[in-house]
Ligand SMILES: [Zn+2]
């Protein structure tokens with residue numbers, strides 16, 4: 001690419017630029033048309049190239065007639081100049097109409113035997129069928145209903161084309177990658193009868209283009225299944241907990257399982273989705289979490305199971321719900337399963353704080369309390385608590401894994417029932433994230449106000465169940 005442009009007059013007319021290009025460089029239709037991609041709409045770059053070349057060919061043919069009619073006045077040199085440009089078009093483009101015309105106009109024309117080689121793309125755009133075949137081959141094992149093509153190119157391609165554009169005064173081009181993505185995308189959309197999806201494609205197909213070969217990478221994006229779970233058995237954490245002593249590596253104490261608890265809601269539910277989606281990994285996202293020893297009843301807690309690199313996406317969710325119920329339904333179950341976009345994960349995670357949760361607490365009192373005293377003090381407590389701000393410093397029991405700070409929470413409803421002098425049952429509806437056990441025990445006055453102080457007794461929460469999780473609407 002060291003030749004000078006013969007025409008010093010830097011014209012921005014696409015026809016003149018095209019003449020300059022074909023005088024200097026072998027160029028394929030896509031690479032030629034791409035230089036004028038901003039001109040005209042609803043046209044493929046190859047159509048732009050064809051229009052430009054055909055116009056030039058017709059112009060030359062017209063000039064040739066005029067010159068031949070006035071052959072006496074015209075120098076023979078002009079005719080050969082025109083024929084020379086026509087010969088360049090034959091050598092430097094893949095135009096199929098130029099060669100028959102040359103043969104007709106010039107007895108001395110001999111076809112070049114040299115193999116065509118596009119100076120801009122190394123013939124990538126002439127071999128898109130190979131790229132497409134390879135993509136079809138490599139995506140065969142994946143099920144998807146939309147896709148997006150992306151290209152990663154050796155920077156030399158870009159440098160070459162930038163240099164070329166400066167030299168030829170081209171300001172109307174589009175990017176190499178954009179051209180290839182669109183071309184391959186349109187072709188595959190037709191072959192698969194599937195749409196190209198720009199926002200959240202199920203599959204990203206990356207064409208990794210080096211100077212003389214290419215590679216295809218398939219990224220199957222996560223499949224997200226949302227639902228609500230119930231936990232009917234105490235002692236099950238929401239997600240897999242690595243054994244504290246060995247950090248999950250597996251030791252004698254944990255029986256080489258690496259687990260602090262034998263199972264979790266995550267481990268009980270995920271396999272039912274994993275076995276049909278055939279992913280490589282998974283993640284469990286809950287809208288908040290209940291304590292390990294609390295059950296989760298009522299309408300259940302929202303969660304999303306994210307399957308990484310799934311091969312199958314059209315799962316029968318009703319069948320999965322039934323299988324869960326049959327096989328682990330005594331401990332946990334999952335209802336209202338549905339497919340959701342990945343963006344839902346963020347929403348569900350932040351939702352823990354924006355929910356109202358109802359709990360039933362079974363409480364034991366250290367000192368006896370009569371029914372009368374309970375009712376009097378509990379009614380007074382309700383006035384102190386409902387609709388008021390509760391201040392909770394990070395509980396002692398979670399201080400090792402959560403920042404030590406004071407959080408403001410709210411209790412929406414509070415109802416109590418006296419069982420005997422040492423036992424009461426309390427129903428509490430509170431803002432998501434409220435530490436209920438500490439609201440009952442006071443946690444050495446780290447939570448204020450608290451039920452122990454209000455009832456003037458040392459209270460402990462013996463059992464806790466989540467009875468409902470509601471989304472807050474209208475602000476609360
Ligand atoms: Zn090319």
Ligand SMILES: [Zn+2]
Nearest residue numbers: 243246251254
């Ligand atoms: Zn261990």
